[in-house]
Amino acid sequence: MATPMIELDRVAKHYGNHAAVAEVSFTIDKGEFIALMGPSGCGKTTTLRMIAGLDQPTSGEIRLWGRRLNEDAPWERDAPLVWQSYALFPFLSVRKNVEFGLKQRRLPAPERRKKAEEWMERLGIAGFAERGVDQLSGGQRQRVALARALALEPEMLLLDEPLSALDPHLRVRMQSELVRLHRELGITFICVTHSHSEAFAMADRVVIMNEGRIQQIGAPREIHRRAANRFVAEFVGGNNIFTGTARVEDDGSIALAGPVGTVHAPSPLEGGIVTGAAATLVVPADRIELAAAGTGCGNEVAARVVTVEFVGSTVTVFLETEGGGELHAQRSLHEMENTPLAVGQPVVARWSPQQGFFLPA
């Protein structure tokens, strides 16, 4: 197997008794867009800073192309970071900010200028090259921060919550711009974010962390369709999670008696669920259909509409079953326009048993 570009091998970071990163191992290939995602305090930023050399691992090893990186000082590494606060040099012009890293590499002035010009052009900030950075808007500063890092033409770019300080409409634009830059440059992007929509929209692979440990690594689709544990299923959102008592049916599938009544799902591949055991079933909300009446096949739950929430082009319908159980379904706005729902209206929530999956016990 080819050497991966970056390897984190049982990397941990302790502050006194507190483990910011308990133990983390994963690899990153050249050209990947990796998102490190998790709630605040999960260790994602510390992990990023250890890759940049700004924090020292307490134990474990970080390798770049197979070479141990731990002892390299931050200024000896080729891992420019786009800071959450942007951290632009306040007393320098936009141009001088972009040239800063090139100057440290002792690039002659004319080349420095040319490169800076190129990157400012590319990121659409050439128009205010001579301005001070305190005269720029948040979106413009973000571009300066990107240009400053990319002007070094690094083999990886680190991003710490790059979109969190932007207005919502700018965030979406910047998101697609980052994806485009990543595709055009072909370099590795490692991006820390707490937003699963950002992570899932941009990254090839997502590393989900909680309390200093990795919860799941996978492609966005994979994580969405097969959460590895309850934390992931809850954190990525859009999932119905039912805990109940399992019964193994004659055909090998599992019936779960839980808060929404008895529903069916396939037995997990690794087995392990026996009759009478407690089990947790996950049903993605976008796999639940709403109908006026049942058809008698698949999972069908009679319920009443509690609230209807519109977010963008998605509609989330919160339901309460007759037994008092809760579930929610996500449908497209387009679909909902044809069959408007009123609060209190009775509906049947239905989904194919294949759409649900059990979490490992």
Added chain:
Amino acid sequence: MSMAALRRLLLVAYTVLVFAFIFAPIVSTIVFSFNADRFPSLPWGGFSLQWYEAIFADATIQRGLINSLIVAGVTCVIATFLGFSAAYIDYRYRFLGKSVYLALAALPPTVPVVILGVALLTFEGRVGLSGTLQGIIVGHVVLSTPFAMALVRMRLADLDPDIERAAWNLGASPWATMFGVIVPFCTPAILAAIFLTAAVSFDEFMIAWFVSGVNETLPVRVLAMLQGQVSPRINAIGAIVFGVSITLVVLAQLLLGRMSGRAARKKG
């Protein structure tokens, strides 16, 4: 007249009076330094530069002025360097006993100068610095460094702690970061500290009086003259000293104003 206008008038009058009381002695010193008469009394005896001529002809005063300038010149450089270093350590590092460190660094101006003067005299007598310009410089550095530290600290408080790490991250070594990022950012504060510490040193009397010996600075010389006689020459010296000090302080103020103006814009 409306109440508001009256209040305004009273406020202006009050402000003018406060400034008048503060500056009247200084103004009278300057005015009488150009008076032809021997005694400072009204009416004015006519315009004259004779007292300025007299002090520039007096070798002891010249010597005192030169000493003062040397002491202030050296003091401001050393004090600003030390003050900058102390402020940077405070900005950059977290360590056990930091509050003690800061309290000690800020302490000297709170010690009564008489005590400081006596202490310096005793100490410098032992190490052989007493009676030398170096001895005065040491004393003035002790006294003025905390002012330099305070100015630089104020500036560094506005510097995002990520900035330094951002510079490292872009390939700048710690030294390159110091001279490429920290020092340029602090330049207004550093210049202000240079002017302010120079002003503190130039005006300082007590420490200089204790440790100067025969190497009198200008304020010490002035007191010596006063003890002998009251001469209008004192007025001329006062006017010059005032001119130098006010220039230094105003320069420091202008730099600080520019600094805080920029900080305010950044927040706005």
